[in-house]
Amino acid sequence: MNLPFKSDMDSLADNVSVVDLTDRARGTARRLRVMRTVVAGVAVLAVAMGITVGSVVLPSAFNGSPAAGDAKGGRYLFEAPEGDWDADGNTPTHHLKLVTWHPGEEPRTIHLKQSYYVNSGRVSPNGTMYSYVGGDDAVHIVNLDSGKEIDIPSGKLGITKVPMGDNSLPETIPAWSPDSGSLWVDNGIGDHRFGFVDLGSGDFTPTYDASGLWDVQVVRGKDNTERLIGLRLAGKGTEIVSVGAGEKSQPKVLGGKLADGDGYATHIAAASTDGKRLCVQTDAKGEVDKNDNTCEEVATFDEHLHGYRDTGQWMNAFIQGTDKCVTLVGDDSGEPKEIQVSRCDTGKVVGTAVPPSGSDKYGLVGFQPGR
Amino acid sequence: MAHEPPDREFDEFARARTPALLRSAFLLTGDQHLAEDLVQTALAKTLLAWKRLQRTENAEAYTRKVMYHLQVGWWRRRARERAVLQLVDRPDTQADASEDIARQIALHQALQRLTKRQRAVLVLRFFEDRGVNDTARILGCTVGTVKSQTAKALLRMRAELPDDFQTQEWSLA
Numbered sequence: 187m188n189l190p191f192k193s194d195m196d197s198l199a200d201n202v203s204v205v206d207l208t209d210r211a212r213g214t215a216r217r218l219r220v221m222r223t224v225v226a227g228v229a230v231l232a233v234a235m236g237i238t239v240g241s242v243v244l245p246s247a248f249n250g251s252p253a254a255g256d257a258k259g260g261r262y263l264f265e266a267p268e269g270d271w272d273a274d275g276n277t278p279t280h281h282l283k284l285v286t287w288h289p290g291e292e293p294r295t296i297h298l299k300q301s302y303y304v305n306s307g308r309v310s311p312n313g314t315m316y317s318y319v320g321g322d323d324a325v326h327i328v329n330l331d332s333g334k335e336i337d338i339p340s341g342k343l344g345i346t347k348v349p350m351g352d353n354s355l356p357e358t359i360p361a362w363s364p365d366s367g368s369l370w371v372d373n374g375i376g377d378h379r380f381g382f383v384d385l386g387s388g389d390f391t392p393t394y395d396a397s398g399l400w401d402v403q404v405v406r407g408k409d410n411t412e413r414l415i416g417l418r419l420a421g422k423g424t425e426i427v428s429v430g431a432g433e434k435s436q437p438k439v440l441g442g443k444l445a446d447g448d449g450y451a452t453h454i455a456a457a458s459t460d461g462k463r464l465c466v467q468t469d470a471k472g473e474v475d476k477n478d479n480t481c482e483e484v485a486t487f488d489e490h491l492h493g494y495r496d497t498g499q500w501m502n503a504f505i506q507g508t509d510k511c512v513t514l515v516g517d518d519s520g521e522p523k524e525i526q527v528s529r530c531d532t533g534k535v536v537g538t539a540v541p542p543s544g545s546d547k548y549g550l551v552g553f554q555p556g557r
Numbered sequence: 558m559a560h561e562p563p564d565r566e567f568d569e570f571a572r573a574r575t576p577a578l579l580r581s582a583f584l585l586t587g588d589q590h591l592a593e594d595l596v597q598t599a600l601a602k603t604l605l606a607w608k609r610l611q612r613t614e615n616a617e618a619y620t621r622k623v624m625y626h627l628q629v630g631w632w633r634r635r636a637r638e639r640a641v642l643q644l645v646d647r648p649d650t651q652a653d654a655s656e657d658i659a660r661q662i663a664l665h666q667a668l669q670r671l672t673k674r675q676r677a678v679l680v681l682r683f684f685e686d687r688g689v690n691d692t693a694r695i696l697g698c699t700v701g702t703v704k705s706q707t708a709k710a711l712l713r714m715r716a717e718l719p720d721d722f723q724t725q726e727w728s729l730a
Contacts, residue, residue: 190722191683191722192683192684192686194660194661194664194722195584195664195680195683195684196684197657197660197661198583198584198661198664198665198668199580199581199583199584199684200580201583201661202579202580202582202583202589202592203589204575204576204579205575205579205593206572206575207571207575207593207596207597207600208567208568208571208572208575208600210593210597211571211596211597211598211600211601211603211604212601212604213601214597214598214600214601215600215601215602215604215605
């Protein structure tokens with residue numbers, strides 16, 4: 187009975203061009219092997235202004251019994267699968283849990299209520315909250331101190347739902363404002379889809395229409411106003427643009443191809459809240475790999491691209507308020523090797539620690555000294 | 558690397574199975590580049606699990622399962638990946654080729670209007686000829702979900718496609 191349908195689908199499938207993906211798959215496997223152990227996602231973790239990494243005491247273990255001498259320092263945040271990775275580094279049920287850990291204390295697990303859209307989790311700049319898009323297509327916010335979900339008031343527009351893309355997946359990742367008081371979202375309603383939802387009142391303030399941008403981050407501009415930084419297509423590649431949050435703002439191109447041979451930015455994995463540093467993934471042809479939203483390069487900006495540095499790793503989180511990055515580094519086989527705090531601009535390592543035991547199941551997504 | 562599996566064994570598997578995997582991936586994504594991305598990543602994950610899979614029969618089943626999971630769960634980027642059907646020029650073009658192409662475009666567009674899960678169910682059941690139990694196992698959901706998603710998908714397809722598709726003959730059996 188279904189033969190005509192089968193025949194039509196066969197004909198449609200004939201349109202695909204067969205290419206040899208063996209080498210590409212091997213390259214992706216190498217990257218996934220490291221990513222699996224180094225990190226499952228990325229987030230910007232904020233700290234109080236003025237904290238220096240020199241005062242940061244890094245942990246020596248993550249097995250619940252860190253050395254007493256490491257009792258000070260801060261809070262690490264990890265993403266981890268509920269249960270286990272499915273032997274290939276994937277989370278088949280798309281359920282994640284959060285693990286927070288203060289050196290000297292038992293790690294604490296926060297179970298997310300909803301399944302999780304890949305790469306949708308972000309830590310608030312003040313380091314106290316974590317947002318993600320759940321399988322119910324709604325934005326969820328978790329208080330990292332209490333482990334409980336925070337309800338967003340319905341406000342004027344009731345913006346508690348992330349709109350669906352044309353494939354029933356959210357198109358825009360909610361982004362935190364630098365003061366952690368609002369989430370920038372795409373509400374999918376009419377001509378004013380993009381804007382800030384105030385977490386206190388639920389009110390929605392429209393912003394620049396960011397259609398065509400992806401991986402938007404909200405940063406603080408020189409005049410202390412909020413700016414959106416994102417990627418858009420340009421010519422044969424991509425370009426990084428910055429635009430004021432106002433509805434009538436004009437976007438400004440910060441940079442296109444980052445450097446000869448290093449290609450175009452294809453993802454912005456994280457941004458420092460001052461907008462001066464972006465953690466970007468690059469590709470020679472500007473082709474976006476959805477499964478590779480990582481940080482290969484730290485790009486430094488003022489009005490334009492100021493410089494960039496290949497991190498040699500696949501993940502970093504900025505330590506807000508400083509010029510430091512924190513990275514969980516894997517060895518060639520992907521096993522966690524070292525936690526490093528380094529200068530973002532030069533890569534000079536200023537602090538190291540033994541990674542947590544069992545951290546092949548965890549992805550470091552943030553570090554908050556002094557918390 | 559210490560964990561690298563034997564090159565030849567995986568390479569032979571990947572090269573042999575890529576064409577079939579790409580066909581399913583194309584129906585799932587509606588786009589050549591997205592299909593390549595999907596198969597590439599599924600193969601990469603298979604490579605990581607290669608030692609455990611041992612036999613290529615297991616490897617193919619595993620790769621397909623990963624591919625469907627990825628497709629249902631992957632983040633979709635704005636604008637960048639709007640699916641555009643690029644119909645290839647085939648040398649055996651017949652006189653009624655334009656009608657065939659129009660038919661394919663209609664089917665392509667109708668599939669794209671489904672949710673990813675609905676599309677995955679249709680591809681598994683009607684393109685790969687899998688039963689509801691098998692489909693449920695691959696997608697990691699219940700048989701009831703497969704049936705309900707199939708019914709919704711077919712209903713949507715019937716509404717989208719012209720009469721000459723004879724959609725009323727499509728069944729859940």
